[in-house]
Amino acid sequence: MSPAHDKYYVPHDSYWPIVGSAGLLFLMLGVSTWLNGADAGFWVMLFGVGILIVMLVGWFGTVVHESVGGLYNAQVDKSFRMGMFWFIFSEVMFFAAFFGALFYARNMSVPWLGGSSNNFFTNLLLWQGFEASWPTNGPGEVGGDYQVMGPFGLPLINTAILLTSSITVTIAHHALIAGKRAILTIFLAATFILGFIFVYMQAVEYVHAYQDMNLKLTSGIYGSTFFMLTGFHGMHVTIGAIMLTIIWLRVVKGHFTPDNHFAFEATAWYWHFVDAVWVGLYVFVYWM
Amino acid sequence: MSTAAADVHEAHDHHGPEKGIKRWLFTTNHKDIGTLYLVFSLIMFFVGGAMALVIRSELMQPGLQFVHPEFFNQMTTMHALIMVFGAVMPAFVGLANWMIPMMIGAPDMALPRMNNWSFWILPVAFGLLGSTLFMDGGAPASGWTMYPPLVLQTGDAFPFLIFSIHLMGLSSIMGAINIIVTILNMRAPDMWLLKMPMFVWTWLITAYLLIAVMPVFAGAVTMLLTDQFFGTSFFLAAGGGDPVMFQHIFWFFGHPEVYIMILPAFGVVSEIIPTFSRKPLFGHDSMVYAASCIAFLSFIVWAHHMFTVGMPLSGQLFFMFATMIIAVPTGVKVFNWVATMWRGSMTFETPMLFSLGFVFLFTIGGFSGLMLAIAPADIQYHDSYFVVAHFHYVLVPGSIFALMAGAYYWLPKWTGYMYNEGAGKLHFWLSTIFVNLTFFPMHFLGLAGMPRRIPDYSTQFADFNWMASVGAIGFGLSQLVFVYVLLTAKQGEKATDRVWEAPRGLEWTVPSPAPYHTFDTPPVKRVHEEAFE
Numbered sequence: 001m002s003p004a005h006d007k008y009y010v011p012h013d014s015y016w017p018i019v020g021s022a023g024l025l026f027l028m029l030g031v032s033t034w035l036n037g038a039d040a041g042f043w044v045m046l047f048g049v050g051i052l053i054v055m056l057v058g059w060f061g062t063v064v065h066e067s068v069g070g071l072y073n074a075q076v077d078k079s080f081r082m083g084m085f086w087f088i089f090s091e092v093m094f095f096a097a098f099f100g101a102l103f104y105a106r107n108m109s110v111p112w113l114g115g116s117s118n119n120f121f122t123n124l125l126l127w128q129g130f131e132a133s134w135p136t137n138g139p140g141e142v143g144g145d146y147q148v149m150g151p152f153g154l155p156l157i158n159t160a161i162l163l164t165s166s167i168t169v170t171i172a173h174h175a176l177i178a179g180k181r182a183i184l185t186i187f188l189a190a191t192f193i194l195g196f197i198f199v200y201m202q203a204v205e206y207v208h209a210y211q212d213m214n215l216k217l218t219s220g221i222y223g224s225t226f227f228m229l230t231g232f233h234g235m236h237v238t239i240g241a242i243m244l245t246i247i248w249l250r251v252v253k254g255h256f257t258p259d260n261h262f263a264f265e266a267t268a269w270y271w272h273f274v275d276a277v278w279v280g281l282y283v284f285v286y287w288m
Numbered sequence: 289m290s291t292a293a294a295d296v297h298e299a300h301d302h303h304g305p306e307k308g309i310k311r312w313l314f315t316t317n318h319k320d321i322g323t324l325y326l327v328f329s330l331i332m333f334f335v336g337g338a339m340a341l342v343i344r345s346e347l348m349q350p351g352l353q354f355v356h357p358e359f360f361n362q363m364t365t366m367h368a369l370i371m372v373f374g375a376v377m378p379a380f381v382g383l384a385n386w387m388i389p390m391m392i393g394a395p396d397m398a399l400p401r402m403n404n405w406s407f408w409i410l411p412v413a414f415g416l417l418g419s420t421l422f423m424d425g426g427a428p429a430s431g432w433t434m435y436p437p438l439v440l441q442t443g444d445a446f447p448f449l450i451f452s453i454h455l456m457g458l459s460s461i462m463g464a465i466n467i468i469v470t471i472l473n474m475r476a477p478d479m480w481l482l483k484m485p486m487f488v489w490t491w492l493i494t495a496y497l498l499i500a501v502m503p504v505f506a507g508a509v510t511m512l513l514t515d516q517f518f519g520t521s522f523f524l525a526a527g528g529g530d531p532v533m534f535q536h537i538f539w540f541f542g543h544p545e546v547y548i549m550i551l552p553a554f555g556v557v558s559e560i561i562p563t564f565s566r567k568p569l570f571g572h573d574s575m576v577y578a579a580s581c582i583a584f585l586s587f588i589v590w591a592h593h594m595f596t597v598g599m600p601l602s603g604q605l606f607f608m609f610a611t612m613i614i615a616v617p618t619g620v621k622v623f624n625w626v627a628t629m630w631r632g633s634m635t636f637e638t639p640m641l642f643s644l645g646f647v648f649l650f651t652i653g654g655f656s657g658l659m660l661a662i663a664p665a666d667i668q669y670h671d672s673y674f675v676v677a678h679f680h681y682v683l684v685p686g687s688i689f690a691l692m693a694g695a696y697y698w699l700p701k702w703t704g705y706m707y708n709e710g711a712g713k714l715h716f717w718l719s720t721i722f723v724n725l726t727f728f729p730m731h732f733l734g735l736a737g738m739p740r741r742i743p744d745y746s747t748q749f750a751d752f753n754w755m756a757s758v759g760a761i762g763f764g765l766s767q768l769v770f771v772y773v774l775l776t777a778k779q780g781e782k783a784t785d786r787v788w789e790a791p792r793g794l795e796w797t798v799p800s801p802a803p804y805h806t807f808d809t810p811p812v813k814r815v816h817e818e819a820f821e
Contacts (some may be wrong), residue, residue, distance in 0.1 A: 007808065008474070010396045011313040013306055024455060025412045032416070032447035035517050059401070075473065079398040082469040090461050090503045097507025097537055101522055105675035109530035117600060126525075140526025143519075218519035221528035228514065 023051030137220025195241030325382030332374030420445035490555030561571030565632030566706030573656030638712030642693035653681030674734025704801030718766035
């Protein structure tokens with residue numbers, strides 16, 4: 001490498017961030033007016049999403065171009081790694097809020113409504129006859145009778161799928177380091193295919209819950225925590241699978257070398273993160 | 289590949305700034321972005337301040353004077369949101385952007401494009417929030433804490449409130465990631481962690497807090513959104529949820545948030561007091577440990593905001609004692625500042641005056657915080673003007689004074705000229721007199737039982753309220769002196785590179801004004817030692 005490459009690469013003048021801000025403006029304006037009852041808001045929202053997609057493609061395209069062009073030295077690479085780590089940490093804390101809500105409901109608010117601790121009169125005067133148990137849709141039986149989503153069947157299959165995909169992505173990573181392109185391509189493809197299968201199965205589960213079990217987002221605190229946790233997780237799996245697909249395309253194009261493949265690793269970390277969240281979900285939402 | 293190679297050479301040519309508006313929209317330069325943050329926060333400071341004056345005008349006399357009670361509630365809510373997320377936080381991020389790369393000898397922030405986006409999300413967020421003032425049902429009026437079920441009565445403003453908070457969180461998280469990565473990865477050779485200036489240290493800890501709690505806040509307001517529009521039962525007792533759960537999640541964010549607003553202030557003051565005492569900071573390492581302790585404790589004290597809401601006795605005891613423990617590391621910091629000044633040859637330029645004001649007046653706010661920490665006493669103080677007095681003492685002569693101190697301290701480095709010292713001192717003395725006139729009587733009002741967030745009050749509170757309102761108008765007007773200082777900032781004499789007589793740190797080794805690009809190559813050890821030992 002020439003000495004110039006040893007300098008930390010500082011890009012100049014990018015219009016992608018301001019395009020992103022415009023996208024966010026239309027997105028948020030659209031969603032807000034739509035929620036307030038204006039149908040036009042939906043189209044404004046889609047327009048915002050469109051701008052954001054253009055921005056993401058353009059911004060990442062610029063970064064990929066610079067990366068392939070060899071502008072990034074080891075220190076820049078380290079910045080990206082650290083940035084990804086802290087981004088995943090922020091995601092962990094986002095899920096922590098919803099897990100916190102689940103634990104609070106199970107261990108505090110529901111038992112209290114049932115009269116535990118010093119809440120005898122809460123139960124007697126407000127919710128007489130309510131006996132605390134989990135799962136529950138609350139003393140008001142919000143959303144009506146529902147069935148509980150058990151841990152076996154689809155959720156167990158989904159667990160197996162995600163855990164397997166974590167293994168396949170690791171095999172792909174080792175193959176990348178060892179320079180075995182065939183294994184890399186096959187196992188990375190397997191990973192995102194498993195990811196999309198997971199998302200599909202999750203959709204099947206949701207349809208089943210809504211149509212056959214009367215288990216809905218509106219089914220009290222159980223429905224709320226169930227769908228918000230699995231929903232946000234499913235969203236992250238979808239994003240992760242799209243990321244893996246793009247990385248696979250880049251692998252096919254030969255963008256990565258055994259010692260320079262940050263984007264691959266970042267996506268793999270992200271994938272392990274959604275996998276770990278799923279294990280938490282499986283244990284605390286489906287099983288216990 | 290050939291085009292990329294051409295880019296390489298272009299990228300390493302020395303670019304000056306772009307001309308006109310494009311410079312500010314597209315910039316990736318940490319100094320430009322720092323300036324954007326600082327100017328934005330100053331505008332928000334005046335917008336939020338104008339709302340505060342609406343509040344104080346209404347409260348100048350008992351009875352309803354100028355505004356409808358509903359609008360009064362909108363003003364308290366918007367004043368808080370704008371001051372917290374629009375003024376104080378972006379101002380500290382602005383200082384971080386300007387100073388951290390220069391203090392650690394880095395060519396720029398680690399992720400310059402994302403840095404631009406972090407800033408440019410803010411005008412979108414506050415545009416959305418500000419637009420709610422003109423909507424059906426008006427702006428949010430639930431208080432900035434947004435407790436359900438009250439907040440669910442917000443009109444058309446509701447989704448705008450939620451999404452503007454999401455955007456503020458997005459901006460804060462990206463900014464914080466950038467700052468952490470810059471500090472951990474971009475330091476000059478030989479600047480090991482415990483050698484970093486205190487401002488850098490406190491921002492490292494602050495950035496960690498931001499990444500840890502802003503997503504939790506985003507989660508909490510997302511639950512509000514789904515409860516309102518999609519029929520979830522997070523905060524609905526009939527469905528098995530609990531409105532108090534929102535308060536727990538909110539304050540798990542909210543308490544670290546108050547340290548997010550004060551830790552960088554500690555850092556600024558820890559830079560300034562040594563310079564004007566002509567002594568190194570006393571107990572640098574203990575300051576680092578103290579700030580880390582405060583950050584850790586901030587995660588386990590949240591329910592002291594909720595003593596009256598109902599919780600088990602064991603919970604009250606835990607949160608009471610955990611809260612009082614914070615006085616220990618905070619005391620370490622205050623005593624270290626005093627020990628830094630001890631037998632120093634002190635001078636009292638404007639930054640030093642604001643820093644001294646900070647130490648005195650922030651400590652008063654700290655003491656009233658200790659009083660509020662005592663659960664049985666808090667049951668009396670809760671939601672009274674005593675609380676208002678407490679948090680305004682830590683935020684106005686705390687965070688805001690530190691920001692002013694930092695602005696005066698580094699202004700010559702930014703502009704290349706000395707500011708008008710006489711006007712700066714006038715600004716300090718007017719601010720200090722009026723800030724005390726505004727907020728000190730609120731202690732008495734609160735202890736006498738005046739509730740907060742009510743536009744009318746019993747006649748026995750009239751005198752102190754009148755004093756507070758006069759103080760607030762005076763404080764607002766004295767900030768115009770600061771604007772005068774900024775407008776005349778380039779009319780003084782040329783500043784030297786070191787600006788002050790005995791400042792420490794790498795930022796004083798570069799010319800004044802700081803060139804567009806600094807430390808393209810890391811500073812050599814000699815410079816670093818000279819600036820630092």
